[in-house]
Amino acid sequence: MRWSSLKVSLLVVLSFSMVMVLISFMFYKNINILLGFWEDEAKLSIYLKVDTTEEEKGAAIARLKTDSDIANIQVVTRNEAAADFKKILGEYSNGLISVDEITDLIPESIVVTLQSSLSSQTKNEKFAYIKRDLTLNPVVEEISYGTEWIKQFSKFDRALKFFGLLLFSVLSISVLFISALMARSLVEESKTEIEVLSLIGATRWFIYKNNLLPFFYIFGLSAAISTAITFGTYFYFKHRFFLAQGFGFLAENIRFLDAPEVLSLVCILFFFVICGAVLSLKSAIQRLSLFAYE
Amino acid sequence: MIHLKHIYKTYGANRHALRDLNIQIEKGEFTFLVGPSGAGKTTLFKLISAYEKPTTGDIEVAGYSLNSLKLGQTPFYRRKIGFVFQDYKLLKNKTVFQNVVLPLEIINNKTIDKSKQAMELLEQVGLHDLQDQYPDFLSGGEQQRVAIARALIHNPELLVADEPTGNLDPKMSEAIMQLFFEFSKKGTTFFVATHDYRLLTLKNSRVLELNKGELVGDRIS
Ligand SMILES: Nc1ncnc2c1ncn2[C@@H]1O[C@H](COP(=O)(O)OP(=O)(O)OP(=O)(O)O)[C@@H](O)[C@H]1O
Ligand SMILES: [Mg+2]
Numbered sequence: 150m151r152w153s154s155l156k157v158s159l160l161v162v163l164s165f166s167m168v169m170v171l172i173s174f175m176f177y178k179n180i181n182i183l184l185g186f187w188e189d190e191a192k193l194s195i196y197l198k199v200d201t202t203e204e205e206k207g208a209a210i211a212r213l214k215t216d217s218d219i220a221n222i223q224v225v226t227r228n229e230a231a232a233d234f235k236k237i238l239g240e241y242s243n244g245l246i247s248v249d250e251i252t253d254l255i256p257e258s259i260v261v262t263l264q265s266s267l268s269s270q271t272k273n274e275k276f277a278y279i280k281r282d283l284t285l286n287p288v289v290e291e292i293s294y295g296t297e298w299i300k301q302f303s304k305f306d307r308a309l310k311f312f313g314l315l316l317f318s319v320l321s322i323s324v325l326f327i328s329a330l331m332a333r334s335l336v337e338e339s340k341t342e343i344e345v346l347s348l349i350g351a352t353r354w355f356i357y358k359n360n361l362l363p364f365f366y367i368f369g370l371s372a373a374i375s376t377a378i379t380f381g382t383y384f385y386f387k388h389r390f391f392l393a394q395g396f397g398f399l400a401e402n403i404r405f406l407d408a409p410e411v412l413s414l415v416c417i418l419f420f421f422v423i424c425g426a427v428l429s430l431k432s433a434i435q436r437l438s439l440f441a442y443e
Numbered sequence: 444m445i446h447l448k449h450i451y452k453t454y455g456a457n458r459h460a461l462r463d464l465n466i467q468i469e470k471g472e473f474t475f476l477v478g479p480s481g482a483g484k485t486t487l488f489k490l491i492s493a494y495e496k497p498t499t500g501d502i503e504v505a506g507y508s509l510n511s512l513k514l515g516q517t518p519f520y521r522r523k524i525g526f527v528f529q530d531y532k533l534l535k536n537k538t539v540f541q542n543v544v545l546p547l548e549i550i551n552n553k554t555i556d557k558s559k560q561a562m563e564l565l566e567q568v569g570l571h572d573l574q575d576q577y578p579d580f581l582s583g584g585e586q587q588r589v590a591i592a593r594a595l596i597h598n599p600e601l602l603v604a605d606e607p608t609g610n611l612d613p614k615m616s617e618a619i620m621q622l623f624f625e626f627s628k629k630g631t632t633f634f635v636a637t638h639d640y641r642l643l644t645l646k647n648s649r650v651l652e653l654n655k656g657e658l659v660g661d662r663i664s
Contacts, residue, residue, distance in 0.1 A: 349593070
């Protein structure tokens with residue numbers, strides 16, 4: 150295959166477009182992963198009164214266990230809570246305050262986590278329900294689950310997911326459009342070649358094969374280039390950028406696209422590019438009316 | 444080999460390029476087609492190559508009746524003929540060698556040694572050292588010889604050449620005509636349009652004369 154300027158620009162446009170599609174999909178995928186983590190973090194803490202007996206505590210837990218939306222119930226003793234607290238304060242707390250002293254300040258609690266399959270909206274409603282149900286229980290001192298935070302988060306969550314999906318769809322559509330257009334102009338460029346081939350006895354199959362082959366090469370090459378660039382971007386963010394910016398959590402949890410995802414995105418694009426090429430080839434051949442003697 | 448009956452070709456409403464042409468050319472004949480510019484020579488060749496359709500009349504070439512030529516038959520009909528076009532119609536993105544070997548690639552006969560045959564013909568038209576060059580970098584005469592080699596490579600039954608020596612010097616024109624005569628001896632039918640009246644004296648052959656789309660002469664030179 151001989152490289153013309155049009156073929157080079159098709160390669161560049163295709164690679165660039167595929168990079169955008171792959172990256173926007175990777176963005177969308179990672180938003181979903183990360184939002185999943187944050188939702189899992191949503192917990193409801195039931196702080197118990199200091200004089201609560203083991204039976205009273207057991208009855209409260211038994212009541213919670215009947216709810217199938219609840220994934221996990223964990224009792225945090227005063228000592229554990231104090232140790233956690235001290236850990237958060239880190240070395241600042243050394244010599245400042247002892248675990249015993251903190252223990253006196255922190256009550257025992259029951260921590261409830263909901264099934265992760267629930268939407269943040271439902272989780273919010275569920276927490277509100279549990280709170281109403283348990284407030285009357287005499288052993289409960291206080292219930293907290295960061296209502297406002299979750300509410301805002303559920304809006305943010307939907308907005309981000311929607312934005313990711315929108316970005317991905319808009320990019321995909323424009324990329325398909327541009328690629329089909331480029332395929333068309335490449336066929337236009339070979340119009341004289343098609344005419345000559347047909348005049349010296351080439352069958353339609355031969356002409357299709359000859360004109361589609363460059364598309365296969367160019368497409369394969371740009372698929373490879375764009376996957377490499379996308380991986381490079383992922384690698385940079387995971388191992389350099391997020392670490393340098395102090396986003397260890399992001400660095401640890403973002404994921405690259407897996408093979409089926411890359412393959413299906415590339416296949417969809419491939420389908421459209423080849424369809425564009427075949428259709429314009431077909432119309433070029435018909436326009437030249439080289440095969441029908443009429 | 445070529446049978447034209449009452450051929451008319453009219454472009455638009457009243458541009459009569461060909462009028463009531465009746466021509467019979469037998470297998471193995473060597474026929475020149477002469478006539479002033481605009482006489483209709485290229486138009487006639489366009490009809491023979493199934494590139495255009497006559498306005499009225501019947502054409503039969505190499506056993507194919509072109510009026511009833513089916514979509515899928517056209518390529519196979521064209522393979523029986525070698526065409527030298529007035530504007531050469533070389534592929535710019537292929538080398539001289541690739542252009543010449545193209546008809547064999549298309550026919551794809553595994554028993555033929557394609558590159559040997561292409562090299563032989565390039566030698567005969569004097570282009571063997573330009574085989575890797577692209578047509579854009581060739582002179583008009585060189586391009587014309589590439590077109591001639593491409594038209595002959597698949598040993599066609601009929602060779603239709605539109606001004607094949609238009610860009611060649613007298614010596615080279617004569618060499619090309621000698622090449623044509625060699626193929627003619629092996630049985631190829633030739634139909635050659637030319638402005639170059641000197642060529643007609645090289646061999647006793649039939650000369651058809653066109654003027655304003657009408658056949659005005661049919662003689663032996
Ligand atoms: N596509 C077309 N539309 C309109 N008129 C045409 C078309 N093709 C050819 N003609 C006209 O038909 C006439 C014959 O043209 P043609 O090309 O056959 O001449 P020619 O004998 O090959 O001339 P030359 O020796 O200059 O090549 C000319 O008057 C030309 O203008
Ligand atoms: Mg002409």
